[in-house]
Amino acid sequence: MNSIHQLAGQAREVMRRDTTWPFLIPRRRMVDVSKDIILYLEDLNVSFDGFRALNNLNLYVNDGELRCLIGANGAGKTTLMDVITGKTRCDSGSAWFGQNIDLLAHDEAEIAQLGIGRKFQKPTVFEAHTVFHNLELSLRCGKGVWRALTARLSGSERDRIDEVLSIIGLESSRHQLAGALSHGQKQWLEIGMLLAAEPRLLLVDEPVAGMTAEEAERTAELLTSLAGKHTVIVVEHDMEFVRSIARTVTVLHQGSVLAEGTMDQVQNNRDVVEVYLGEGA
Amino acid sequence: MNTLSALRSFGQWFAEFRQPGRGSSWLVGILLLVTLTMSAANLLLPADSPLYVSTYTITLMGKYLCFAMLAMAVDIIWGYCGILSLGHGAFFALGGYGMGMYLMRQIGDRGVYGNADLPDFMVFLNWQELPWFWFGMDQFWFAVLMALLVPGLLAFGFGWLAFRSRVTGVYLSIMTQALTYALMLAFFRNEMGFGGNNGLTDFKDILGFDLQADGTRVALLLATTLLLVLAFLSSRAIVQSRLGRVIVAVRDAEARARFLGYRTEHYKVWLFVYSALIAAVAGMLYVPQVGIINPGEFSPLNSIEVVVWVAVGGRGTLYGAIVGALLVNYAKTRFTALMPDAWLFALGALFVIVTVYLPRGLAGIFERFAVGMRREKHGEKSWRENSGQLSAGEVSA
Ligand SMILES: Nc1ncnc2c1ncn2[C@@H]1O[C@H](COP(=O)(O)OP(=O)(O)O)[C@@H](O)[C@H]1O
Numbered sequence A: 001m002n003s004i005h006q007l008a009g010q011a012r013e014v015m016r017r018d019t020t021w022p023f024l025i026p027r028r029r030m031v032d033v034s035k036d037i038i039l040y041l042e043d044l045n046v047s048f049d050g051f052r053a054l055n056n057l058n059l060y061v062n063d064g065e066l067r068c069l070i071g072a073n074g075a076g077k078t079t080l081m082d083v084i085t086g087k088t089r090c091d092s093g094s095a096w097f098g099q100n101i102d103l104l105a106h107d108e109a110e111i112a113q114l115g116i117g118r119k120f121q122k123p124t125v126f127e128a129h130t131v132f133h134n135l136e137l138s139l140r141c142g143k144g145v146w147r148a149l150t151a152r153l154s155g156s157e158r159d160r161i162d163e164v165l166s167i168i169g170l171e172s173s174r175h176q177l178a179g180a181l182s183h184g185q186k187q188w189l190e191i192g193m194l195l196a197a198e199p200r201l202l203l204v205d206e207p208v209a210g211m212t213a214e215e216a217e218r219t220a221e222l223l224t225s226l227a228g229k230h231t232v233i234v235v236e237h238d239m240e241f242v243r244s245i246a247r248t249v250t251v252l253h254q255g256s257v258l259a260e261g262t263m264d265q266v267q268n269n270r271d272v273v274e275v276y277l278g279e280g281a
Numbered sequence B: 001m002n003t004l005s006a007l008r009s010f011g012q013w014f015a016e017f018r019q020p021g022r023g024s025s026w027l028v029g030i031l032l033l034v035t036l037t038m039s040a041a042n043l044l045l046p047a048d049s050p051l052y053v054s055t056y057t058i059t060l061m062g063k064y065l066c067f068a069m070l071a072m073a074v075d076i077i078w079g080y081c082g083i084l085s086l087g088h089g090a091f092f093a094l095g096g097y098g099m100g101m102y103l104m105r106q107i108g109d110r111g112v113y114g115n116a117d118l119p120d121f122m123v124f125l126n127w128q129e130l131p132w133f134w135f136g137m138d139q140f141w142f143a144v145l146m147a148l149l150v151p152g153l154l155a156f157g158f159g160w161l162a163f164r165s166r167v168t169g170v171y172l173s174i175m176t177q178a179l180t181y182a183l184m185l186a187f188f189r190n191e192m193g194f195g196g197n198n199g200l201t202d203f204k205d206i207l208g209f210d211l212q213a214d215g216t217r218v219a220l221l222l223a224t225t226l227l228l229v230l231a232f233l234s235s236r237a238i239v240q241s242r243l244g245r246v247i248v249a250v251r252d253a254e255a256r257a258r259f260l261g262y263r264t265e266h267y268k269v270w271l272f273v274y275s276a277l278i279a280a281v282a283g284m285l286y287v288p289q290v291g292i293i294n295p296g297e298f299s300p301l302n303s304i305e306v307v308v309w310v311a312v313g314g315r316g317t318l319y320g321a322i323v324g325a326l327l328v329n330y331a332k333t334r335f336t337a338l339m340p341d342a343w344l345f346a347l348g349a350l351f352v353i354v355t356v357y358l359p360r361g362l363a364g365i366f367e368r369f370a371v372g373m374r375r376e377k378h379g380e381k382s383w384r385e386n387s388g389q390l391s392a393g394e395v396s397a
């Protein structure tokens, strides 16, 4: 008797008209940035076979900001991006996208669909496809198998691709195979692929590695123009480049944040001078 | 001036559609033409006419076309998605066994023991009743359904486990070999209820038609051609859709695709199932034509041979797989008649030569030729060199 009552209670709970069944709640939620902070990383720890690649790392990034991450080789910059994008699981800590999305609860594909785009350290484009098709595949739309089979490019999607092509300056190579592009053009194409996906947050790992000075300059312009509409986090070694784009710089050292501030503040910071600038710049 | 811009826009249009597999409709035409001509020559001409095509040749051609379909199934998964399956023979054989079971039941009481309820080998084993998994197999539609469902589910289960745990490369290939090897051992056992060592044979009828009759043989050849063409067209539609582009993207840069939001493992699983279904259809068509199915079809070596056909024809083109399968099997028929024992060595040598000198197979030669012509025509930039590098990278990967 009792259990029947319980069952009826549960059934009533399930059928309540003022709630939505969990599986009907859309998975792609909008990120909530009402506090103006888009990325909260707290006490992150990652270790590889005992080596601590990230060590109690704390980092907050404002919405619409262009943030530069610098640090020596092996400081953990790429690992940090791996954690944000779901590639690497962290041992402890928390990572929130806005107020409402727990990044640690999602995998790579979901995080990408939530609006976090990532450029790899080594430029990675689909070499067997044309520039146009690379962008087509990156468009923000359903990514399921059935959707892909039946997908047709709409007029607005075509316009979006044209727009991105002009932003990255590859209009004339639209039908070229991506594999035939120069190294710098591949870097731009990859940035363009991120833009086609219309992400909220862009993670850009070493965008000017292997670029000529002019190409780097154009890339700097491109990245600064993106800030505001998107939040951009750039990892870079090239101090000249960082100086040309950065408003706020975060210095990583041995897996944790060493200093944060404007370029001048950071360069005059005693810790930074000691461990980092002492060797190079 | 005007013609120049027209040429350029044509070039751009062409460039956008130069996906692998496009522009190979001539193959469909040739296949249909050849099989129809052969069929007419067999049925309409007297046996002493110089143009008469023997029923043996008809059946041989049907067998080759089944192999071509199997090769295409492997090409879809290997050439387009980079998954080197060395176990597609398993899906082929399972489809074949499904059809074989139906043909066994069609024998009825015309077997050696004259038992209408049990196939001969069960009577021989002293079994009293039909095992449960033979029920319904006397219905053609049910047998066909099972011959698709079982390989399809096996491919789904295997793919789900393997791709979700992100098994790739050599490990995956070894797993597929293990799969087909395990099935071979299982089907060799008499207790399995599939005829053990001898397999299923001595078929009489299919759908009420005598399997030995010329008309049935021709009909089977035509059915095989038709289904090969259908499978080719649907596969081409798939590889030319956005789905096909995602699949190639997964092959070349899986991580990039994943970070763009694609669930790459789902793509791989469904493509694997599709490919297994085509292999199963090929197996279903193969059995009534050769008249036997036995566990030897599960042999790991068979699956490896299929990969050689695809490599020879040129992977990632669909038509290359078909051409490769036809040519290598014709060569095999010729070669084994001369030197039966040397075939495996010849096959190995062929594979080495193709891998070293023709990484894109015969289709590569053909396309280089076609591109050369096109480049002469409108001075378009070459794009083959780049894809050549790409396939070299895949080989080492
Ligand atoms: N998958 C991995 N396995 C083992 N060690 C790793 C792995 N990924 C990164 N590391 C180590 O973690 C450290 C930080 O690497 P990384 O984040 O790539 O540095 P960087 O700041 O140069 O991008 C390096 O010492 C690297 O060797």
Ligand SMILES: [Mg+2]
Pocket (backbone or CB within 6 Å): A077, A078, A079, A121
């Ligand atoms: Mg790095």
